[in-house]
Amino acid sequence: MTKSNFSNALIAALMAGVLVAPVFGLQIVSVGLKTSLKPQWNMILAGMAIVFVFQMIRPWLRALAGRRMALPALPAMTEAGRHKAIVFLILVSLVWPFFGDRSQVDLATLVLIYVMLGLGLNIVVGFAGLLDLGFVGFYAVGAYTYALLYHWAGWGFWEALPFAGAMAALFGFLLGFPVLRLRGDYLAIVTLGFGEIIRLLLTNLYSLTGGPDGISGIPKPTVFGYPMLRRAPEGVTTFHQLMGWKFDNQDVIIYLYLATLCMVFFTLFVSTRVIRMPIGRAWEALREDEIACRSLGLNPTRIKLSAFTMGATFAGLGGAFFAARQGLVNPESFTFIESALILSIVVLGGMGSQVGVILAAIILTVVPELAREFAQYRMLVFGLVMVLMMMWRPQGLLPVKRPQVELKV
């Protein structure tokens, strides 16, 4: 233990005291128009003590961390083994809801929606390397397309679904066209601006969208035209009548889960195929080196635009499922935090890694649900984890291994 180490720790502890004091140490109590302070010295002292101890043992911790842990990688599998594993996982995901309880299946549907969004953003951020902070805007477009088509034209889910995707794609195309000339972080801020504009428009176009109250009473999907309702409207056969079953709310939730699952399989299939196509190769090439791509005759705007539009389409489809699951859409569901959450799904999973995205979507949706009593600290920890991930493992949990050759100079 050297002397400079001790004085460093002391300075750090003093700084921690300054950081903690105005936020936790001196709580503002307002009574009417008067405010006073309620000091909590133990909070300040505890904060200082923790930082002091941490700083003192840091050199030792660093020595310990010097022996790096091996990165967990997917176990190497043969082609046949992988196929078997995939088939097994598909079967499990299809069958388990019939044995799960209602809230679990409902939560799983939400997880699947986030998987869909994560896969969409993964195309934009992971493959094409475009940081899109306004992704939630396309999600909102999809959700509102279904909600508005139902509200104003009485459309059902399955008729509206392609339109939700197409509408979001159109928005992605129109917004992407001008902004994709911009460089990385400018692009991030402009997309953030677009996301906010979409949300503000949804809030303010009161006569069309219902403003902050949004649109409610959005129906769940039908089964080949037979609605899953307890009581059918005049002249309509419900699904349970058709099958001669007793009505059970559980069935409705399982059905929505299965529908979402099918959509996720579709998304997964399309995106795995697309990245093996020339366009997908071009995305990755563009991400690695734009100037080299240009000199090889690739048109960066067109390539970026295709990634942007495709990502937006998946977000739109996810939005329609979200509207069906909630039965209600309002602008509150589409804030920047949601964009940040989807982005962290992609980042945590490992940019460009589809298995990683699925895993991260499960973690980031299920963990907060399990830690309900710590809801207050959820976002705090979330922000902290984002910072720590960038420090220690910016490549994500399951990074993709790319075959590469480097010239030794």
Next chain:
Amino acid sequence: MSDLLPQLTQQLFNGLSLGAIYALIAIGYTMVYGIIGMINFAHGDIYMIGAYVGLVTLSAIGVNSGLPLPVIVLIMLVVAIAVTGVYGYATEKLAYLPVRNSPRLVPLISAIGMSIFLENWVAIGQGARDMAVPALITGSVHFTMGGSSFQVTASYSRIMIIVVTVLLMIGLSLFIKHSRTGRASRACSQDLHMANLLGIDTNRIISFTFVIGAMLAAVGGVLIAVAIGKLNPFIGFIAGIKAFTAAVLGGIGSIPGAMLGGVLLGLAETFAAAYISSQYKDIVAFGLLVFILLFRPTGLLGKPEVEKV
């Protein structure tokens, strides 16, 4: 028609005081971007923390303490500046220094994480609801213009915003221009590696940039809290995006540009609120951001960036 001039004057005044706040925050964005080319996403939240520290200080002193008003405001500003300076320093050391040499997206995501962290840090510590700031500076000056019935009202708190901002801007410009540290920071923003080779402690200059930016944002936070009279932990997000717009409008990396951009954005927003609709003022600000980046990505006073292979 006779009301037009006083109305315009009133909007001009409101716009200037709002723009002054944006300018104060925008300088932090522009200085950091100028040196390390990173968008400090958490900067808006530093501004929010500045406002909270100001309120804590005010509550510690008490509104009716008998101290003269300028002294109270001065103490609030000094405490807020000191504490947020430490916040600026600490965020840089904890969240940005370790990722400085990573690909571009990594520091940005780290900054977003820091922003979410700081917002919730304050929301847990001081409560997430709106908090009332006791009215400290009341009263206003009224001008009657051209014998018309319409008066121009300039509240003292908003006059204070403009005066304090102008003083700080002059001080900052002189400091950057003449002091040793100021020269070093200009050298760093021109070429970080070269400055390092010439013996400038670039780490120290980068820390200094974060601290100065945080301090100016804190002043903005305290002033706006006093003028508006309420705050919550989430005011930093929108204010930060708008200040970033101001920085881009003026030309990111340029300090005079940030001042100009702040004022222009404040004016645009106030006029949009007055003559279009107050609900659409945020849309106008974001729309402006998009348009500038599309048609003049280097901003009004910025230098074009040449990309070399």
